[in-house]
Amino acid sequence: MSKKDGFVQIRGAREHNLKDVHLEIPRNALVVFTGISGSGKSSLAFGTLYAEAQRRYLESVSPYARRLFHQMPVPEVDSIEGLPPAIALQQQRGAPTTRSSVGSVTTLSNSLRMLYSRAGNYPEGQEILYAESFSPNTPEGACPTCHGLGRVYEVTEQSMVPDDRLTIRERAIAAWPPAWHGQNLRDILTTLGYDIDIPWRKLPKKDRNWILFTEEQPVVPVYAGLSPKEVQQALKRKDTPSYQGTFTSARKYVLDTFANTESASMKKRVSQYMVGKECPLCMGKRLRPESLAISFAGYDIAELSRLPLKQLATLLHPYARESAPGWDQMAATHPEKAIVTQRIAADLSDRLSVLLSLGLGYLTLERSTPTLSPGELQRLRLATQVHSNLFGVVYVLDEPSAGLHPADTQALLEALDRLKQAGNSMFVVEHALGVIRHADWIVDVGPEAGEHGGRVLYSGPPPGLSHVTDSHTRRYLFTDNGLAGRSIRSPRGWLQVEGVTRNNLANVDAAFPLGVLTSVSGVSGSGKSSLVSQVLVELVSRELGQELVAEADQGESIEHDMPATLGGRITAGMASIGRLVTVDQKPIGRTPRSNLATYTGLFDHVRKLFASTQAARTRHYDAGRFSFNVAKGRCGNCEGEGFVMVELLFLPSVYAPCPVCQGTRFNAETLEIRYKNKNIADVLSMTVDAAHDFFVDEPAIQRSLGVLREVGLGYLRLGQPATELSGGEAQRIKLATELQRTTRGNTLYILDEPTTGLHPSDVDKLIFQLDKLVQSGNTVIVVEHDMRMLAASDWVIDIGPGAGDEGGRIVASGTPAEIVHDKASRTAPFLKEFMP
Ligand code: ADP
Ligand code: ADP
Ligand code: ZN
Ligand code: ZN
Numbered sequence: 001m002s003k004k005d006g007f008v009q010i011r012g013a014r015e016h017n018l019k020d021v022h023l024e025i026p027r028n029a030l031v032v033f034t035g036i037s038g039s040g041k042s043s044l045a046f047g048t049l050y051a052e053a054q055r056r057y058l059e060s061v062s063p064y065a066r067r068l069f070h071q072m073p074v075p076e077v078d079s080i081e082g083l084p085p086a087i088a089l090q091q092q093r094g095a096p097t098t099r100s101s102v103g104s105v106t107t108l109s110n111s112l113r114m115l116y117s118r119a120g121n122y123p124e125g126q127e128i129l130y131a132e133s134f135s136p137n138t139p140e141g142a143c144p145t146c147h148g149l150g151r152v153y154e155v156t157e158q159s160m161v162p163d164d165r166l167t168i169r170e171r172a173i174a175a176w177p178p179a180w181h182g183q184n185l186r187d188i189l190t191t192l193g194y195d196i197d198i199p200w201r202k203l204p205k206k207d208r209n210w211i212l213f214t215e216e217q218p219v220v221p222v223y224a225g226l227s228p229k230e231v232q233q234a235l236k237r238k239d240t241p242s243y244q245g246t247f248t249s250a251r252k253y254v255l256d257t258f259a260n261t262e263s264a265s266m267k268k269r270v271s272q273y274m275v276g277k278e279c280p281l282c283m284g285k286r287l288r289p290e291s292l293a294i295s296f297a298g299y300d301i302a303e304l305s306r307l308p309l310k311q312l313a314t315l316l317h318p319y320a321r322e323s324a325p326g327w328d329q330m331a332a333t334h335p336e337k338a339i340v341t342q343r344i345a346a347d348l349s350d351r352l353s354v355l356l357s358l359g360l361g362y363l364t365l366e367r368s369t370p371t372l373s374p375g376e377l378q379r380l381r382l383a384t385q386v387h388s389n390l391f392g393v394v395y396v397l398d399e400p401s402a403g404l405h406p407a408d409t410q411a412l413l414e415a416l417d418r419l420k421q422a423g424n425s426m427f428v429v430e431h432a433l434g435v436i437r438h439a440d441w442i443v444d445v446g447p448e449a450g451e452h453g454g455r456v457l458y459s460g461p462p463p464g465l466s467h468v469t470d471s472h473t474r475r476y477l478f479t480d481n482g483l484a485g486r487s488i489r490s491p492r493g494w495l496q497v498e499g500v501t502r503n504n505l506a507n508v509d510a511a512f513p514l515g516v517l518t519s520v521s522g523v524s525g526s527g528k529s530s531l532v533s534q535v536l537v538e539l540v541s542r543e544l545g546q547e548l549v550a551e552a553d554q555g556e557s558i559e560h561d562m563p564a565t566l567g568g569r570i571t572a573g574m575a576s577i578g579r580l581v582t583v584d585q586k587p588i589g590r591t592p593r594s595n596l597a598t599y600t601g602l603f604d605h606v607r608k609l610f611a612s613t614q615a616a617r618t619r620h621y622d623a624g625r626f627s628f629n630v631a632k633g634r635c636g637n638c639e640g641e642g643f644v645m646v647e648l649l650f651l652p653s654v655y656a657p658c659p660v661c662q663g664t665r666f667n668a669e670t671l672e673i674r675y676k677n678k679n680i681a682d683v684l685s686m687t688v689d690a691a692h693d694f695f696v697d698e699p700a701i702q703r704s705l706g707v708l709r710e711v712g713l714g715y716l717r718l719g720q721p722a723t724e725l726s727g728g729e730a731q732r733i734k735l736a737t738e739l740q741r742t743t744r745g746n747t748l749y750i751l752d753e754p755t756t757g758l759h760p761s762d763v764d765k766l767i768f769q770l771d772k773l774v775q776s777g778n779t780v781i782v783v784e785h786d787m788r789m790l791a792a793s794d795w796v797i798d799i800g801p802g803a804g805d806e807g808g809r810i811v812a813s814g815t816p817a818e819i820v821h822d823k824a825s826r827t828a829p830f831l832k833e834f835m836p
Contacts, residue, residue: 007082008026008049008081008082009082010023010024010025010048010077010079010080011080012077013044015043015044015047015051016040016043016047017450017453018076018454021454023456025427026440027394028420028425029420029425029441030416030417030420030426030428031425031427031440032428033428033429033445034442034443034444034473035445035457036446036453037712037726037729037759038453038712039445039446039448039449039454040453040454042398042726043454044456045427046088046090046398048075048076048077049080049396049427050086051074051075052075052080053083053085053394056085084393084394084425085392085393086393087395088395088396089378089395089396090397090398091375091377091398100368100369101366101368102309102364102369103305105377105381106351106380106383108348108351108352108365110131111351112304112348112365113301114131115341115344115345116131116134116294116296117129117130117134118340119341121294122293123293126290126294129294133288134287134294136149142288143286143287143288145281145282146279146282148286149286152276153258153271153274154274154275154277155175157212159274160212160250160251160254160273161173161212165200167198167199168186168196168200168211169196173211175250175253175273177253184222185245187222187223187245188218188220189247190228190231191221191222191223191235191245192218192220192247194207195228196228197228211249212249213250213251214249215249216249217246217252218246219244219246220245221235221243221245222241222242222243223235224243254270254274257270258270258274286302287301305366306366308362308805309352309362309363309364310356310361310804313352316348316349317349320345322338322342350387351383351387358383358411358415359404359405359407359411359523359524359803360380360383361525362802362803362806363376363525374402374403375399375400375401375404376403378400379400379412382397386415386419389422390422392423394424394425394426395419395424395425395426396428397428397429398429399430399431400416400435401431401435402753402756403524403785404432405522405785405826405830406787407830409435413434431757431760433760436462437477439462440461442459442461442462442465442473443459444456444458444459445457446473447471447472448715449715451715457470457471458471462477466478472759472761475761488815488817489794491513491516492514492576493576494511494514495511495514495540496511496512496571496573497535497568497569497571498568498569499567500531500567501567501568502530502531502534502568503530503808504526504527504804505808508531508808508809508810510531510810512795512797515777515779516779516794517771517793518780518781518794518795518797519782519793519797520532520781520782520783520797520799521796521797522826522827523801523807524785525803526799526800526807526808527808529783530808531799532750532781532783533752539568540570540577540748543570543577544578576746578744578747579744579746580747581738581750582749582752583731583734583735583738583749584731584734584751584752585727585728586727587723588733589722589723591722591723592641592723593640594721594722595684595719595722596708596718596719596720596725599733600704600737600740601704601737602704602705605700605701605704606626606695606701607623607624607627607680610623611623613673613675615673619669621670621673626666627640628665628666633667633670635658635664635665636660636667637660640665641665642658642721643657644657665681665719666679678694681719684719685717685718686717687714687715687717688705688708688709688713688714688715688716688718689714689715691705691718692714703740704736704740707739710736710739711735711736711765711769712762712765713732713736726757728762732766735766735769745778746778747778747779749770749773750782752783753782753783753785754784755788755789760788763788763789766789767788767789767792787833790816790819790827790831790834791816791834791835795813796812796813796815796816796819796831798810798811798813798827800825800827801824812825817835819831820832820835
């Protein structure tokens with residue numbers, strides 16, 4: 001046997017920015033990939049190792065899948081040897097997750113249904129139900145009234161006609177289809193003799209009801225383009241109509257479309273005209289009455305699914321240990337039932353204990369996954385894998401510590417160790433020092449981002465990294481951690497909120513200092529996001545009369561969980577806040593059409609510059625000519641995307657470069673125009689650094705580029721599509737866009753876990769930028785679990801002490817130096833290590 005046994009050997013990896021990387025990494029070990037944001041860690045771990053494992057797997061399954069894989073991206077690598085099959089537990093930032101629940105993701109609900117089916121208490125005379133009868137997603141289980149949704153949706157006159165001062169011609173019936181289809185319905189009403197030119201509210205009630213709610217669908221002659229009067233004359237003369245039109249009431253249109261359309265955007269459009277209320281039959285429990293009649297430990301299955309997992313575990317424990325009240329009697333009378341109960345309860349308890357140890361005990365089985373943070377979702381999947389009994393596979397994870405308070409990191413490491421001990425390889429992209437220190441092997445990528453990164457600086461056991469001078473990671477891992485020499489700034493006032501009630505917060509009062517940097521901390525699930533990202537954002541924007549930009553949820557909006565309760569008001573401090581900005585890690589766009597240059601506004605200046613060249617003026621090309629969103633200048637084949645979408649059958653669609661413009665996005669005539677010998681596509685392919693040199697004579701462009709370099713994005717290309725940017729990059733682009741505005745000093749910035757995905761050296765850069773916002777007189781509030789950020793703050797608000805029901809209170813509030821002495825704060829001991 002060669003000494004290479006037990007290693008994965010990679011040769012010539014060149015995906016994205018990787019520079020022909022040769023590397024050997026051990027199997028059956030915890031391997032942590034480190035390096036600053038954009039250095040190439042994900043390109044190596046996911047883009048190369050995982051992608052190749054996936055490709056080989058698909059190739060091995062079937063000829064059919066092999067056909068598909070020809071269209072799948074093949075990683076740029078010469079060879080990989082010794083690579084086991086891989087499972088990725090990757091966080092999908094910003095991407096909409098398909099609707100599922102904690103119970104379904106973890107498969108705990110399946111076991112619970114089995115428990116109710118086989119070991120539940122049935123009312124006298126009721127037959128045993130199959131497990132499916134306890135699922136709202138099956139015909140056997142779903143409540144017949146709400147079809148398992150828990151809510152019923154109806155339309156009302158008010159929901160479909162929001163403004164009754166409008167006439168039908170002025171589109172009073174907002175719920176009707178847009179464009180020609182809506183006009184068609186209007187023309188039908190004219191034929192039927194309804195007045196479409198008086199305000200809706202002046203129409204008789206009987207007519208309004210018929211138009212909105214009738215089930216009838218009369219077919220009538222339509223005379224397009226004629227006035228109401230002319231239509232009546234034409235009818236009398238029995239003229240040949242333009243066509244025969246079928247009438248559909250607004251209600252019928254909305255409900256049919258909602259039930260039948262396959263288009264998410266149509267569904268979303270009509271859903272806004274519907275109003276929902278709790279289903280009167282199942283009271284929101286989503287199941288048939290027969291299923292809800294079965295109980296276990298005094299609860300029906302819906303009630304059990306609403307208990308925090310921690311409480312569920314406590315409830316099941318005595319059954320697993322055969323010590324529940326009345327157990328002996330049951331074991332004597334129904335021995336088979338006792339056996340089933342014990343087995344299922346033991347299995348559930350065992351699996352729940354992993355979830356609890358990963359700090360997720362505050363979740364309920366019923367909680368829908370789109371309301372979870374990416375970190376919570378990843379840990380759920382991780383916990384599920386711990387019990388999968390797989391071995392010999394590679395798990396590839398990105399930042400499993402995301403959203404996790406340091407107090408919970410130990411449990412995470414134990415879960416990773418368990419999977420390793422079962423005979424698996426753990427490849428983890430991570431920034432948290434606690435996780436890096438625990439690694440068996442470190443692969444440090446860098447030294448910088450993008451073009452200046454992509455090399456492996458070190459590959460080996462952690463201590464060896466201490467000799468690698470090029471490594472940024474080395475600095476944070478082996479030398480002191482504090483941010484020395486910071487002085488605390490004092491607030492110039494307080495933003496006070498009172499009576500906040502939301503999720504686990506009950507009647508909480510809080511005071512946020514103005515004009516300084518505040519971190520809100522606490523264990524995962526303690527209520528940080530509920531207080532800051534939900535309530536505070538809503539209250540402040542309401543006070544400012546600022547439209548809350550709706551979360552970009554994809555369709556299904558109607559089924560999204562509404563907060564159960566909402567209470568709270570601002571009692572002081574609004575006078576000095578003029579604007580609210582939330583900076584998150586959501587993508588700056590979902591198609592290749594958005595990019596850094598368009599998002600920051602920098603591209604507007606560049607286009608004007610091209611339009612002002614002699615050649616452009618001669619040809620009468622204006623700035624619009626140089627936009628890939630305007631037809632005249634862009635490539636007609638890809639409509640300026642540079643990419644064409646290739647639809648794959650049951651895999652996510654992929655983008656391929658446009659064969660006509662070769663990805664340049666513009667048509668040949670547009671590309672003939674040059675500024676300083678570069679065409680517009682050349683400019684879009686420049687990095688921010690290169691463009692900074694190129695546009696030396698253009699102060700406005702220089703300024704935007706300068707800020708982008710300051711936030712550490714000098715390596716990005718101007719035209720790099722939004723779809724290729726990481727969450728951390730998107731966040732920094734948003735931040736840079738803010739920083740280039742002329743600051744008015746009265747803005748409140750709110751950031752939820754801005755350090756996610758950031759290397760400690762990136763965190764230092766971020767702190768520097770946040771400081772700049774504060775120095776211009778603004779207020780910054782971040783939700784954080786990164787102790788570096790906390791230590792650098794002027795004020796800390798610690799929420800907790802625990803998660804869910806055990807949290808939701810403000811445990812401590814003060815300067816970082818005050819917080820470390822607070823005995824009640826779980827954050828204090830960790831913060832202490834980062835204080836000078
Ligand atoms: P890290 O994981 O270390 O943050 P990445 O591997 O995501 O870094 O990125 C490394 C480099 O590759 C960056 O310059 C990034 O902009 C670029 N990159 C990432 N994804 C893509 C992509 N899909 N296409 C082209 N370039 C990409
Ligand atoms: P943190 O931000 O500190 O991790 P959260 O504010 O997200 O905590 O959560 C606090 C509590 O509120 C938890 O018990 C969590 O399960 C619950 N919660 C948060 N968001 C929702 C939601 N959309 N629906 C139901 N419960 C929620
Ligand atoms: Zn119902
Ligand atoms: Zn094209």
